[in-house]
Amino acid sequence: MSLLRRIANRAAQTIRDFRNREVEVISHMDADGVAAAAVISLALDREGIEHRVKFVRMLYREVVEDLEPAELTIFTDLGSSQLENLSRKYSGHHVIIADHHLPDAGFEWPELVHFNAHRMGIDGMQDISGAGMAYFIARELSGKNKDLASIALVGALGDVQNAWGSLTGLNTEIASDAIEMGLVKKEHDLLLYGRHSRPLFKALENFNDPPIPGVSGSPAGCVSMLKQLDIPLKSGDRWRRLVDLSLAEKQKLASELIARIFLTVPPELASYVPRSIMGEVYSLTQEEDNSLLKDAEEFATCLNSTARHEQPVLGLEVAKGDRGVYYRAMLRLIRYHRRQIAQGLEFIESTGLSEGPRKYLQYFDATGVIKETFVGTLTSMALGYQYSNPFRPIVGLVRSDGVAKISARCSKLLFLRGLNMGLAIREAAKKVGGEGGGHAVACGAQIEEKFLPEFLSKFEEIMLNQLAQH
Numbered sequence: 156m157s158l159l160r161r162i163a164n165r166a167a168q169t170i171r172d173f174r175n176r177e178v179e180v181i182s183h184m185d186a187d188g189v190a191a192a193a194v195i196s197l198a199l200d201r202e203g204i205e206h207r208v209k210f211v212r213m214l215y216r217e218v219v220e221d222l223e224p225a226e227l228t229i230f231t232d233l234g235s236s237q238l239e240n241l242s243r244k245y246s247g248h249h250v251i252i253a254d255h256h257l258p259d260a261g262f263e264w265p266e267l268v269h270f271n272a273h274r275m276g277i278d279g280m281q282d283i284s285g286a287g288m289a290y291f292i293a294r295e296l297s298g299k300n301k302d303l304a305s306i307a308l309v310g311a312l313g314d315v316q317n318a319w320g321s322l323t324g325l326n327t328e329i330a331s332d333a334i335e336m337g338l339v340k341k342e343h344d345l346l347l348y349g350r351h352s353r354p355l356f357k358a359l360e361n362f363n364d365p366p367i368p369g370v371s372g373s374p375a376g377c378v379s380m381l382k383q384l385d386i387p388l389k390s391g392d393r394w395r396r397l398v399d400l401s402l403a404e405k406q407k408l409a410s411e412l413i414a415r416i417f418l419t420v421p422p423e424l425a426s427y428v429p430r431s432i433m434g435e436v437y438s439l440t441q442e443e444d445n446s447l448l449k450d451a452e453e454f455a456t457c458l459n460s461t462a463r464h465e466q467p468v469l470g471l472e473v474a475k476g477d478r479g480v481y482y483r484a485m486l487r488l489i490r491y492h493r494r495q496i497a498q499g500l501e502f503i504e505s506t507g508l509s510e511g512p513r514k515y516l517q518y519f520d521a522t523g524v525i526k527e528t529f530v531g532t533l534t535s536m537a538l539g540y541q542y543s544n545p546f547r548p549i550v551g552l553v554r555s556d557g558v559a560k561i562s563a564r565c566s567k568l569l570f571l572r573g574l575n576m577g578l579a580i581r582e583a584a585k586k587v588g589g590e591g592g593g594h595a596v597a598c599g600a601q602i603e604e605k606f607l608p609e610f611l612s613k614f615e616e617i618m619l620n621q622l623a624q625h
């Protein structure tokens with residue numbers, strides 16, 4: 156039995172041992188964390204094990220202070236990188252950690268089952284998500300949990316583990332499980348958001364990484380391009396969606412988009428353009444045809460919105476299968492989410508973006524305008540916005556009580572060229588005594604407000620160095 160299965164098996168056995176005891180699941184408040192909690196919670200339900208589920212953003216010292224160890228606590232999609240903080244309260248208690256973040260070594264205790272990808276020589280950044288780790292435990296618990304692979308896949312996409320255009324490592328095993336169970340269909344397609352849920356011209360209008368001249372942000376431009384390409388907008392009185400197009404139509408559309416992007420993309424990024432337009436996509440076969448949950452990546456975005464607005468329980472219940480009251484509440488939240496984005500963008504438009512000392516980084520300060528939990532979403536949207544430079548990294552921040560919460564985003568093209576903002580932000584935050592990390596194209600940090608100028612300068616410098624080395 157592989158090391159992975161051996162430790163997953165030990166976790167499963169621990170869960171069985173605590174069948175009639177107090178069990179609590181604590182998960183990360185993001186898309187992957189919500190998916191991870193759904194996987195483990197369904198597995199526990201199926202064993203008839205009662206449990207509570209709780210979400211936290213980070214296991215900062217003060218957060219751990221407020222937690223009360225249950226007889227068995229299962230941490231999913233977090234825990235490994237804050238073992239020192241956790242050990243203060245949890246050492247001596249029974250704990251399972253199912254995580255894919257870099258572990259904080261040297262703070263383990265005998266009652267801990269530490270199921271972490273990196274500890275088994277697996278690249279947790281890329282090859283497996285928190286939901287995937289939870290899935291391997293669920294699968295050891297019972298063979299019938301193999302159908303949870305589709306939720307684990309949603310978690311991986313929520314953590315942008317397909318950023319190179321396809322899934323790798325253990326994520327491919329999870330995808331195979333889901334496909335084998337008939338729950339997921341994998342295709343090579345245009346990477347438009349809303350393949351199943353939006354009219355094609357709408358999906359095109361919203362595509363902005365990289366921006367497509369005459370298409371991104373231009374409904375009229377989209378309509379006239381589709382006319383030129385002889386791709387009908389409607390079939391009968393229904394708007395056609397990307398999934399309604401024939402292969403020939405898709406090929407025509409893809410070459411046109413790529414040709415247009417070449418017009419504005421900096422030459423050093425040009426070779427990465429095709430991979431940012433076409434790639435692997437996954438559909439969930441059991442979902443309604445035009446639902447926001449039909450495309451696995453859109454499903455992940457829904458979970459992400461619930462976490463961003465601190466309503467992860469909505470995402471949890473939807474991921475566990477609810478299509479009633481929680482699902483409707485989630486749809487309402489997503490509408491609210493879209494309005495918030497529009498207001499945030501108006502604010503950025505009115506104040507404009509500032510630049511880092513080397514004129515590479517662009518940033519905005521939305522203190523007093525948006526909630527700090529929303530700064531990441533707004534930063535993502537601002538990246539593709541007409542007043543920003545889409546080919547340079549962008550930072551959004553909110554200050555409160557002397558602390559600055561920072562989010563950073565960059566185009567997938569920069570990542571494909573060698574930029575890893577997650578590593579850069581971690582180093583820059585550390586330099587000024589703060590904490591940071593995340594993905595190559597989407598990450599965040601928390602630092603003391605007074606160190607902001609120093610942080611921005613350091614962050615910019617590290618990113619420019621990364622690019623210079625490629």
Ligand SMILES: [Mn+2]
Binds near residue numbers: 187232255285314
């Ligand atoms: Mn994760």
